[in-house]
Amino acid sequence: MIELDGVCRRYGAGPPALDDVTLRLARGETLAVIGPSGSGKSTLLNLLAGLDRPDEGTVTVDGLRVDRLSEAASARYRRSRVGLVFQFFNLLDDLTVADNVALPATLAGTARAAARHRAEDLLERLGIGRLARSYPGRLSGGERQRVGVARALVNRPPLLLADEPTGALDSAAAADVCELFAELHAEGQTIVLVTHDRALAGTLATRTVGLLDGRTVTPEVAR
Amino acid sequence: MSGLGRVVRAGVRRRRLTTVAVGLAVLMAVTAAVLGASLLVASAAPFDRAFAGQHGAHLTAQFDAAKLSPAQAAGTARVAGVTAAAGPFPVVLATPPDAAPLTLVGRAGPGGAVDDVALTDGRWPAGPGEIVLGADAPYTRTGGVLRFPGLPGSPAFTVVGHARSVSRTADSWVTPAALTAPTGYQMLYRFVDAGTDTRVDAARGRIAAAVPAGALTGARSWLVVRQDADRNTGIFVPFLTAFGLLALVMAVLIIGTVVTGAIGANIRRIGVLKALGCTPVQVTRAYAGQALIPATAGAGLGVVAGNALAVPVLAETNSVYGTASSGVAPGTDLLVVAGVLAVVAVAAIASAWRAGHLRTVQALAVGQRPVSRHGRAAAWIAARVPGPPQVGLGLSRPFARPARAVGLIAAVAFGAATVTFALGLAATTADVAAAKNHDLGAVLVRGGLQFLPRGQQPGTPPSPKPITGTPAQIGAAIAAQPGTRSYYARGETSVAVAGMSGTSDLYTFGGDASDAGYQMVTGRWFHGAGEAVAVSTFLRETGTRVGGTVTLQAQGRTVAVRIVGEVFDPHTDPEVLVDAATFPELTPDSYYVTPRPGTNTAAYLAGLRAAVTPYGMQVLTPEGTRSGTLLALNFLTGLLTVMLVVIAGLGVLNNVVLDTRDRTRDIGVCKALGMTPRRTTAMVLTSVLPAGLAGGLLGVPTGVALYARTAPAMGHAAGLDLPGQAVNVLHRPELAALVVAGPLIALLGAALPAGWAARTRTATALRTE
Numbered sequence: 003m004i005e006l007d008g009v010c011r012r013y014g015a016g017p018p019a020l021d022d023v024t025l026r027l028a029r030g031e032t033l034a035v036i037g038p039s040g041s042g043k044s045t046l047l048n049l050l051a052g053l054d055r056p057d058e059g060t061v062t063v064d065g066l067r068v069d070r071l072s073e074a075a076s077a078r079y080r081r082s083r084v085g086l087v088f089q090f091f092n093l094l095d096d097l098t099v100a101d102n103v104a105l106p107a108t109l110a111g112t113a114r115a116a117a118r119h120r121a122e123d124l125l126e127r128l129g130i131g132r133l134a135r136s137y138p139g140r141l142s143g144g145e146r147q148r149v150g151v152a153r154a155l156v157n158r159p160p161l162l163l164a165d166e167p168t169g170a171l172d173s174a175a176a177a178d179v180c181e182l183f184a185e186l187h188a189e190g191q192t193i194v195l196v197t198h199d200r201a202l203a204g205t206l207a208t209r210t211v212g213l214l215d216g217r218t219v220t221p222e223v224a225r
Numbered sequence: 226m227s228g229l230g231r232v233v234r235a236g237v238r239r240r241r242l243t244t245v246a247v248g249l250a251v252l253m254a255v256t257a258a259v260l261g262a263s264l265l266v267a268s269a270a271p272f273d274r275a276f277a278g279q280h281g282a283h284l285t286a287q288f289d290a291a292k293l294s295p296a297q298a299a300g301t302a303r304v305a306g307v308t309a310a311a312g313p314f315p316v317v318l319a320t321p322p323d324a325a326p327l328t329l330v331g332r333a334g335p336g337g338a339v340d341d342v343a344l345t346d347g348r349w350p351a352g353p354g355e356i357v358l359g360a361d362a363p364y365t366r367t368g369g370v371l372r373f374p375g376l377p378g379s380p381a382f383t384v385v386g387h388a389r390s391v392s393r394t395a396d397s398w399v400t401p402a403a404l405t406a407p408t409g410y411q412m413l414y415r416f417v418d419a420g421t422d423t424r425v426d427a428a429r430g431r432i433a434a435a436v437p438a439g440a441l442t443g444a445r446s447w448l449v450v451r452q453d454a455d456r457n458t459g460i461f462v463p464f465l466t467a468f469g470l471l472a473l474v475m476a477v478l479i480i481g482t483v484v485t486g487a488i489g490a491n492i493r494r495i496g497v498l499k500a501l502g503c504t505p506v507q508v509t510r511a512y513a514g515q516a517l518i519p520a521t522a523g524a525g526l527g528v529v530a531g532n533a534l535a536v537p538v539l540a541e542t543n544s545v546y547g548t549a550s551s552g553v554a555p556g557t558d559l560l561v562v563a564g565v566l567a568v569v570a571v572a573a574i575a576s577a578w579r580a581g582h583l584r585t586v587q588a589l590a591v592g593q594r595p596v597s598r599h600g601r602a603a604a605w606i607a608a609r610v611p612g613p614p615q616v617g618l619g620l621s622r623p624f625a626r627p628a629r630a631v632g633l634i635a636a637v638a639f640g641a642a643t644v645t646f647a648l649g650l651a652a653t654t655a656d657v658a659a660a661k662n663h664d665l666g667a668v669l670v671r672g673g674l675q676f677l678p679r680g681q682q683p684g685t686p687p688s689p690k691p692i693t694g695t696p697a698q699i700g701a702a703i704a705a706q707p708g709t710r711s712y713y714a715r716g717e718t719s720v721a722v723a724g725m726s727g728t729s730d731l732y733t734f735g736g737d738a739s740d741a742g743y744q745m746v747t748g749r750w751f752h753g754a755g756e757a758v759a760v761s762t763f764l765r766e767t768g769t770r771v772g773g774t775v776t777l778q779a780q781g782r783t784v785a786v787r788i789v790g791e792v793f794d795p796h797t798d799p800e801v802l803v804d805a806a807t808f809p810e811l812t813p814d815s816y817y818v819t820p821r822p823g824t825n826t827a828a829y830l831a832g833l834r835a836a837v838t839p840y841g842m843q844v845l846t847p848e849g850t851r852s853g854t855l856l857a858l859n860f861l862t863g864l865l866t867v868m869l870v871v872i873a874g875l876g877v878l879n880n881v882v883l884d885t886r887d888r889t890r891d892i893g894v895c896k897a898l899g900m901t902p903r904r905t906t907a908m909v910l911t912s913v914l915p916a917g918l919a920g921g922l923l924g925v926p927t928g929v930a931l932y933a934r935t936a937p938a939m940g941h942a943a944g945l946d947l948p949g950q951a952v953n954v955l956h957r958p959e960l961a962a963l964v965v966a967g968p969l970i971a972l973l974g975a976a977l978p979a980g981w982a983a984r985t986r987t988a989t990a991l992r993t994e
Contacts, residue, residue, distance in 0.1 A: 081899030
């Protein structure tokens with residue numbers, strides 16, 4: 003499903019954020035990318051999401067050359083094929099929880115009522131249906147991340163990309179989110195998970211890749 | 226303080242967007258304020274300022290060259306009460322071909338103790354073959370040649386420049402040697418006391434007594450010139466004053482909103498500074514300094530831009546006012562810069578003081594703080610409005626930051642008000658100018674009347690050249706000319722009116738006067754003998770109303786006429802207009818001819834000239850319907866409107882730039898969730914539409930109200946009642962269209978930041994704090 007071939011990404015004159023990275027991921031797999039800060043994990047995720055482009059190499063998702071997409075095309079790609087979960091949730095503070103979750107669906111052209119219905123279903127399924135009319139500012143970190151996951155899933159994307167999903171959570175909330183991802187994996191969702199958290203990677207991932215100074219290494223080396 | 230200084234410098238350097246926004250706003254504000262203040266200065270008693278600046282003549286006297294010597298004329302400078310004098314200057318009245326006569330004065334230079342003539346272009350004549358024309362003379366550009374066939378030797382003069390005399394002492398100037406056979410000598414005087422007609426008349430009497438009897442052929446008081454100038458320019462003073470005030474208010478408004486917005490965008494940084502131990506006073510000082518550094522740079526550039534822009538604007542203003550002031554006064558620049566920087570400092574201190582007194586935790590939480598209830602409610606409603614999600618997200622935005630939305634609305638409202646006001650006034654001034662020049666489009670066939678300088682004292686009647694044809698003969702010659710569509714004959718004389726001191730001008734109209742183009746303020750045009758129309762000054766001075774009757778004494782007869790209408794004529798001397806049948810004995814001296822459309826003008830004029838010259842008539846080329854004043858006003862209106870709209874647009878731009886920066890992360894989230902660049906652009910543009918519409922809805926009535934106060938004031942300043950046609954120029958469809966100007970200004974200002982938001986890389990936007 004995902005193929006990265008010889009991907010390099012440089013920012014300015016410093017060392018590359020990613021250096022000749024090659025990866026393969028099959029549908030239904032959960033890949034955990036672990037590594038210290040500055041190892042290139044988020045850059046890798048940005049390239050997969052079409053938020054950034056590599057300087058060299060190719061990024062292919064489901065046969066689509068993501069590295070060649072224009073801004074508009076990559077937006078459409080994210081709408082239809084990718085769900086994004088952020089470390090700091092990135093919820094829009096002036097929208098209700100349900101409206102936040104429904105937003106990607108309406109952007110994808112789903113009718114407003116249908117989008118909201120699907121959002122409420124998802125919230126129920128994730129155990130936070132009671133929060134549908136609340137605003138993000140009043141939720142706990144764990145609740146916000148559940149909302150973030152619901153939003154990422156609302157368009158039923160084949161690929162879920164999660165950037166440190168438990169990084170901003172306390173241990174109880176982190177365990178809660180971990181359980182949620184396990185359920186999604188069990189349902190066959192393809193997931194790429196970027197994390198510091200080796201325990202989370204160990205629990206969820208079918209495969210783990212280490213990154214160190216922009217290069218893929220064995221997980222043991224990426225400390 | 227060094228630590229704080231570093232914070233300020235870093236803030237200026239690293240917060241480039243804020244720095245540029247403040248600098249740009251101040252640049253525009255200073256530009257507008259310099260221009261606005263210059264207009265206000267120029268519009269404050271323009272004649273009096275020019276008169277004082279040019280040492281205008283309290284009395285312009287003309288002596289008969291046959292009755293006194295130049296030395297005798299010069300001797301009048303020693304008459305009691307005279308504080309300064311210039312002259313004697315040789316004078317002749319000379320007529321270029323196909324034009325009205327010009328008073329030619331021989332002066333060695335433009336300066337002197339009295340009447341410093343201001344050159345508007347070119348130079349002063351250096352030899353006998355050179356001439357400087359009055360700046361408003363329509364005849365010839367610099368470098369052209371003007372012939373005077375009536376002068377000895379039929380001299381030709383090369384135009385070497387144009388000049389303006391505030392005292393209107395001449396129509397053109399040559400060297401004294403160029404006038405070999407002067408008919409008179411001109412002396413210019415300033416008196417100890419010339420504040421009233423009585424004082425000036427007394428001085429005139431002393432001068433007349435000092436020369437041989439009958440030698441003083443004419444004398445014009447500066448009070449007459451001033452009255453004439455004030456009547457002509459008074460109508461434009463409120464117009465330009467209003468523009469000046471608009472520019473100043475807009476400058477203050479933009480600075481206020483942008484500086485406040487810029488500091489509002491830095492609240493989190495303020496929180497960090499406080500967390501590190503800065504006191505509220507230190508925060509306030511730091512941010513006032515941070516605003517004042519780009520503001521000072523912007524002010525410097527603004528002064529340069531304002532002065533550069535003021536050159537064409539003041540040139541046109543001079544043309545409108547008949548003055549010759551040069552450039553922006555340094556005091557104006559200093560005052561504007563000081564004022565603008567004071568506004569920046571006050572806005573920055575007030576805003577930073579408020580931010581400095583926020584609880585640190587609150588300041589640090591900006592960005593994650595809960596949105597206001599209004600904002601949430603608006604977002605909730607917008608999320609349920611049918612239509613694309615970007616529209617809903619955009620529409621709810623102004624409610625999330627109401628203070629910023631108010632600034633945006635104010636900027637747009639100002640722009641819309643300016644456009645409305647400008648369009649209204651442009652239409653009114655066009656109407657007034659059209660009324661003033663109602664007969665300029667016609668070919669004038671005229672008896673050889675000897676014109677004297679305007680304002681000539683009574684007692685020196687013009688000596689007409691004889692008209693040798695009867696009105697019937699002349700009319701028949703005009704009518705028989707191929708290409709003549711219509712004509713009317715006009716006679717002119719002074720008339721005494723029962724109940725009015727002094728005299729009024731009486732005009733008789735024969736033939737088809739429908740082409741005269743007069744506008745009615747009230748009532749209707751006269752139909753036949755016994756009916757009259759009059760201008761407002763006549764009605765005021767005689768205490769008559771439309772429908773009333775006045776008794777006119779002219780041509781040795783007394784005739785009662787009924788006033789059937791008030792006619793608009795900005796020339797403002799008391800005038801009464803009647804049918805030729807009311808005073809059939811008054812011989813018309815002017816025939817206004819309208820040729821058929823498509824007629825070859827040159828051939829027509831040549832034929833007409835051949836037909837009427839035998840009757841002692843001259844044919845004058847039509848001057849066209851667009852006067853210099855109208856062109857100047859249109860230029861000023863256009864320039865000032867564009868400038869104020871651009872400033873309003875930049876106010877919106879600054880506002881939206883800061884707002885877009887504030888929400889960069891939210892925009893990044895939307896893009897990460899699949900919002901395309903086009904939709905992002907649409908979202909940002911939609912976010913200014915409510916403010917644009919509100920601004921339009923507020924601004925248009927404000928502009929109408931401002932116009933409704935200014936337009937009649939223009940008339941009253943000139944002692945005129947403007948016709949309804951001239952003051953009812955803004956109608957519902959136009960106003961509805963003007964309301965659209967609000968959203969248009971907003972969209973114009975938001976276009977750049979919208980494009981920027983669309984282009985920003987999503988990953989970068991998501992990293993923004």
